[in-house]
Amino acid sequence: TADGAIVDGEPAQLQQVIHNLIRNAIQASEPGAAVDVQLERLRLPGRRVLSHGELPSGAYVCIRVSDTGRGMDEATRARIFEPFFTTRPAGTGLGLATAFEFVQEQAGAFDVRSAPGVGSTFAVWLPALPEAEPGVSAAGGTVMIVGAARSALQDDEEILAALGYEPIGYTDPDAALTALRAEPGRFDLLIVENQPAGSLGLAFARRAARIVDRPIVLSLSATDTVRPEVLSAIPIVDVAHRPWRSNALALTLRRHLGSEARSAQPRRRVAAERAAAQ
Known part of the structure; x- marks a missing residue:
């Protein structure tokens, strides 16, 4: 976990992004193999180019989902976020496309590392928000x-x-x-x-x-x-x-x-730590 891992966006959409990444990692792995989920709060001193996006300097929350499954070749990796592209017979090809759209809407980026037979790591980078904001109360109950x-x-x-x-x-x-x-x-x-x-x-x-x-x-x-x-x-x-x-x-x-005061906010602050733990 990471203190201050607060990002902008709709909580259920962030939850779905992480759910899709973990599900894909499980399906790409042997039965019983571990899937590793990590969360960090990082600061980039300068602009960084990732595999699927580019980020300016600033504070970020990074969620990484890693597996030791079958991995992907370069051609597959280049198309994974295309709508309706899938390597599974029963897949729709919409899970990663939807996740990519959410991350783009939040001015974030994906960094995907993979190789055949080695496994894959999907890292979601999202801009971090300040830990406290006056007048915004946390949901709960x-x-x-x-x-x-x-x-x-x-x-x-x-x-x-x-x-x-x-x-x-x-x-x-x-x-x-x-x-x-x-x-x-x-x-x-x-x-x-x-x-x-x-x-x-x-x-x-x-x-x-x-x-x-x-x-x-x-x-x-x-x-x-x-x-x-x-x-x-x-x-x-x-x-x-x-x-x-x-x-x-x-x-x-x-x-x-x-919690009427918070419901009036047009956008929601999301605890990435909570979403990653579900």
């Missing part, structure tokens, strides 16, 4: 998520973690209620998936509201509708429509967790 499918719940947890919250997911409504009774002060906000045919959704939210006085957000699919008077009677403070958009979700959470 513990969020309970109650959903039906474990795989979907894991995706939800990744989104919340990338936004700076501590997510705790439950697929069993009874276990979630037990956790609320045991530690009513542990959770700052609840997100509940709406499942009208089961015990999730409004029925769970109604029971949870009797146990804790915490904001409850109902997660609805694009086709779900719930009458406003039903929501206010529970009470539900807000609705998050799926698929979740990280920008909209971040604003919703900050509105109900007392």
Whole structure:
């Protein structure tokens, strides 16, 4: 880790960049092989030319993802960030292209080192921001998520973690209620998936509201509708429509967790250390 590893941008996008790099490293390696992730805060005394970009002098955060897998030849390395270019039969060729676009938007660059049979190192260089900025408070808080499918719940947890919250997911409504009774002060906000045919959704939210006085957000699919008077009677403070958009979700959470000042900022300061650790 590195102190002061703060960069500009959308947290979920940075999370996705690192996720793509680690996934690619795993897929290029033998089963069980280690993937190394490093984070540094560096200062360049002068302009530096990297394999995919050029950087002026200044302070930077560098995230490196390295593997000892099959590596790439020079021709492949020259095309890896092209949209739809892939060396995997099941690949889309969009993961690295999207990552490259994000890094470019933040005035950063990639430095890629690779050789056949040796492995690859992808280094993401992003301009570092000052550690403190008056009037900007950090996001945070513990969020309970109650959903039906474990795989979907894991995706939800990744989104919340990338936004700076501590997510705790439950697929069993009874276990979630037990956790609320045991530690009513542990959770700052609840997100509940709406499942009208089961015990999730409004029925769970109604029971949870009797146990804790915490904001409850109902997660609805694009086709779900719930009458406003039903929501206010529970009470539900807000609705998050799926698929979740990280920008909209971040604003919703900050509105109900007392971080309005930061949600008004047009851009977000991202703790790269947190994103790299997820």
